[in-house]
Amino acid sequence: MSDESYDAALDLFRRLDPQNISKDLATICKIVPGLAEDLLSSVDQPLGVNRCTKTNKSYLTCDYNRDGDSFRSPWSGEYEPAVADAPMPSSELRKLEILANDSFDIYRDLYYEGGISSVYLWDLNDGSSSFAGVVLLKKKSNNGSGAWDSIHVFEFDSNKRNSATYRITSTVILDMVKESQTVGKLNLSGNLTRQLEKELPVDEPTSHISNIGTLIEDIESKIRNSLQEVYFGKARDIIGECRTISTSSENQIDRKLQGELVKGIDGN
Amino acid sequence: MSTTAKNLGSFIADAPPGEINEVYADIITLIENNPSIVKALEPHIEKFNLENFTIVNLSSDSSAVISKYNQIGDGEFYDSTSGKSFSFNHISRKVSNVSNYSPETSFDVASLNVSLGNYVLEHFPSNSSYGVFPQPDGTIVLVIVDNKFNPSNFWNGQWKSFYILNPSSGEVSGRVDLDAHYYEDGNVRLKSSHDINFSISDSSDTKSLVKKISFEESKYQQEVNKSFVELNESSFKSLRRQLPVTRSKINWGKSIGTYRLGKDITNSRA
Numbered sequence: 001m002s003d004e005s006y007d008a009a010l011d012l013f014r015r016l017d018p019q020n021i022s023k024d025l026a027t028i029c030k031i032v033p034g035l036a037e038d039l040l041s042s043v044d045q046p047l048g049v050n051r052c053t054k055t056n057k058s059y060l061t062c063d064y065n066r067d068g069d070s071f072r073s074p075w076s077g078e079y080e081p082a083v084a085d086a087p088m089p090s091s092e093l094r095k096l097e098i099l100a101n102d103s104f105d106i107y108r109d110l111y112y113e114g115g116i117s118s119v120y121l122w123d124l125n126d127g128s129s130s131f132a133g134v135v136l137l138k139k140k141s142n143n144g145s146g147a148w149d150s151i152h153v154f155e156f157d158s159n160k161r162n163s164a165t166y167r168i169t170s171t172v173i174l175d176m177v178k179e180s181q182t183v184g185k186l187n188l189s190g191n192l193t194r195q196l197e198k199e200l201p202v203d204e205p206t207s208h209i210s211n212i213g214t215l216i217e218d219i220e221s222k223i224r225n226s227l228q229e230v231y232f233g234k235a236r237d238i239i240g241e242c243r244t245i246s247t248s249s250e251n252q253i254d255r256k257l258q259g260e261l262v263k264g265i266d267g268n
Numbered sequence: 269m270s271t272t273a274k275n276l277g278s279f280i281a282d283a284p285p286g287e288i289n290e291v292y293a294d295i296i297t298l299i300e301n302n303p304s305i306v307k308a309l310e311p312h313i314e315k316f317n318l319e320n321f322t323i324v325n326l327s328s329d330s331s332a333v334i335s336k337y338n339q340i341g342d343g344e345f346y347d348s349t350s351g352k353s354f355s356f357n358h359i360s361r362k363v364s365n366v367s368n369y370s371p372e373t374s375f376d377v378a379s380l381n382v383s384l385g386n387y388v389l390e391h392f393p394s395n396s397s398y399g400v401f402p403q404p405d406g407t408i409v410l411v412i413v414d415n416k417f418n419p420s421n422f423w424n425g426q427w428k429s430f431y432i433l434n435p436s437s438g439e440v441s442g443r444v445d446l447d448a449h450y451y452e453d454g455n456v457r458l459k460s461s462h463d464i465n466f467s468i469s470d471s472s473d474t475k476s477l478v479k480k481i482s483f484e485e486s487k488y489q490q491e492v493n494k495s496f497v498e499l500n501e502s503s504f505k506s507l508r509r510q511l512p513v514t515r516s517k518i519n520w521g522k523s524i525g526t527y528r529l530g531k532d533i534t535n536s537r538a
Contacts, residue, residue: 008297014455015291017282024282027275032298103520106527110512139507146503174507176499183491184444184462188499192454210520217518224508230450232500235458236493238425238448241416245486247390 009035013043018190019175021045044171044191047138047149049116052076060118060136062151074101074118089121092205093131097121100133100209107213108137111220115139115148130158135216149173152216158202165199166211170219174227188231194223272299273308280312281319284449284457285426286417288316314358321413321428323397324363326352337401337409337430346371348381348400373402375435380474384410387478391485392427408433410442410481422452431464431481435471440464442481444488462488 009028016024022045029036040063048061054076061071067086070079077094079086089097100119108117121133137150151171158164175189196219200211244251276295283291292313299305316322322334332338332347334356339345346353346369353369356362371377381400388398394416401409413428431442441463448458464484468477512518518527 005298005300008294012279012291012294012298014451015284015287015294015449016279016455017284017457017459018455019457020278020282024279027279028298031272031275099522103524106524107518110514110518110527111509112507113509141503141506143503145499146507148507176503178495178499180495183488183495184460186458186460186492186495188456188458190450190454190456192456194453206522213518213520213524217520220508221510224510228500228504230454230456231504232496234423234450235448235456236496238416238423238450239427239446239458239489239492241418242394242414242425242427242446243391243485243489244393245391245489248393249390 005032006035006038009039010042018173019187044149044151044173044193046147046173046175047136047151049138050080053080054078058116060116060138062134062136064122064134064153065118065120072120074120087122089131090123093121093123096131096205096209097133099206100135100212103209103213104135104137107217111217112137112139112148124155130156130164132156133212135212137220145177147173147175150220152219154212154215156208162201162203163199164202164208164211165197166215167195167197168212168215168219169193169195170216170223172220172223172227174231176231188235190231192223192226192230194219194226270308273305273312276305276309277312277315280309280316283316284424284451285320285415285447286419286424287449288313310359317356317358317361320426321397321411321430322361323395323413323415324354324356324361326350326354326363326366331395331397333397333399333411333413335399335401335411335430337403337411338399340369340371346401348377349385349398371402373408375402375408376472376474377402377408380408380410380477383474383478384412387482388412388414391482403432406435408435423448423450425449429464429481429485433468433471433477438468438471440466440468440477440480444485446492460492464488 025039025043029039049058050061050071051058052073052075057075059073059075065072067079067083070081070083072079097119104117104119108115116138118136119133121131123131132155135152139148152168154166154168156164156166171191171193173191178186196215198215279291279295317334318336323331324334325331326347330350334345340353343355344353345356351368351370352366354363355365377400384398384400388396392414394414396414399411403409410431415426417424425448427446429442429444431440433440444462444464446458446460450456466480468480
């Protein structure tokens with residue numbers, strides 16, 4: 001594996017049809033097995049859904065709560081099927097993880113009015129007391145015309161006594177489809193990624209959950225605006241650059257009239 | 269080896285308009301320029317060029333499309349506007365051997381070519397091309413393509429359409445394909461395709477034929493624009509709200525559980 005091939009693979013993922021991302025990822029991992037580990041942790045795919053056998057609640061699966069073929073449920077904290085010696089958060093961190101899952105479950109309810117959320121935290125074994133984590137949200141529209149997957153990976157530095165600097169990388173995968181007699185088949189699919197770094201005050205360990213909640217709430221709102229602009233505005237504009245509904249002669253007349261109007265106003 | 273080329277071939281087929289060079293270069297890097305895979309990818313590149321109506325320049329003021337409808341031999345094509353045939357190398361995308369050529373047909377290709385050219389001039393403002401190509405089975409194929417590539421602003425787009433006219437029955441069947449790609453801090457793709465079928469009473473009335481195509485394509489474009497509005501206002505809104513029903517941001521912290529309490533109260537009232 002080389003940096004060159006890794007960069008080439010990442011470049012492909014910003015170009016190839018986002019609908020085929022999981023299939024394309026499998027293809028590249030097969031052709032260049034040395035890239036598999038890095039690509040699986042850096043290329044965001046639509047999240048999987050499992051049901052926690054202990055609590056009967058649904059949870060989300062991704063590379064961060066996976067060990068071999070097992071996934072850890074955020075509700076029970078256990079891997080299913082059970083794995084010996086799988087990575088687990090310390091009991092202190094598990095308490096925060098439970099609070100984070102409860103908090104984001106409420107966030108999910110308020111913003112998504114449905115869907116599934118999961119938060120996974122892990123200790124950073126670098127001597128500090130800090131941790132990192134991922135916040136996941138998934139929602140499908142009832143009629144199957146839309147699917148939303150949010151993936152927020154965060155870490156922080158708590159070098160100062162009363163504050164921490166958070167770094168969050170957020171990706172939202174959004175797929176929309178419309179099929180009808182008049183429009184044929186229309187697919188709008190893809191993802192947008194944003195990064196944010198911000199320092200916020202910390203009084204006690206639970207402050208981290210409130211801080212991360214506040215930041216993610218803010219980022220998701222911003223990404224939502226960007227998605228709306230790109231999916232429904234930009235896409236329309238790009239097609240409008242390729243074909244105009246009005247004719248170029250009409251457009252020329254319009255421009256001329258506009259010019260005269262401006263001249264008239266200026267003249268007054 | 270053959271599955272590798274086949275899987276990578278689907279990458280080529282997936283390449284957004286105007287980005288085939290970048291996709292191909294990435295693939296070559298991944299396979300470390302393995303000559304047998306490179307060779308096996310050639311047919312996929314050829315297919316991409318044919319299906320995307322690749323535009324080539326024959327001279328400074330005349331362009332032509334590459335498609336299966338104007339292919340007259342292995343790597344040999346012709347253009348209905350300039351009346352030229354030419355060789356085309358699918359890999360280097362270079363044109364050579366430009367010479368005079370006109371296909372044998374009793375259909376008035378020239379007249380339809382003029383009507384179609386006027387339509388393209390009026391509605392396709394970017395890098396566009398078109399052609400009218402009589403087929404061995406007697407049908408006449410019209411091809412339109414417009415590319416707008418803007419890689420410095422991370423987006424590229426393409427409108428392409430083709431129509432097959434049966435001159436004896438007046439039946440026309442065709443399809444429009446839209447492809448738009450936006451890739452600044454992300455990867456967003458619009459793909460839409462729509463079949464268009466109609467019939468005309470007089471196949472030699474080329475103006476009416478093109479007028480009908482213009483009408484159908486404008487209708488479709490308006491429907492697509494309407495779909496953006498509908499998807500935005502219904503599906504997108506149902507996925508994630510802009511703000512909670514309370515219209516204010518969440519009060520994070522240990523008392524966040526009160527939201528649940530509040531909801532239970534509203535639920536029990538309802």
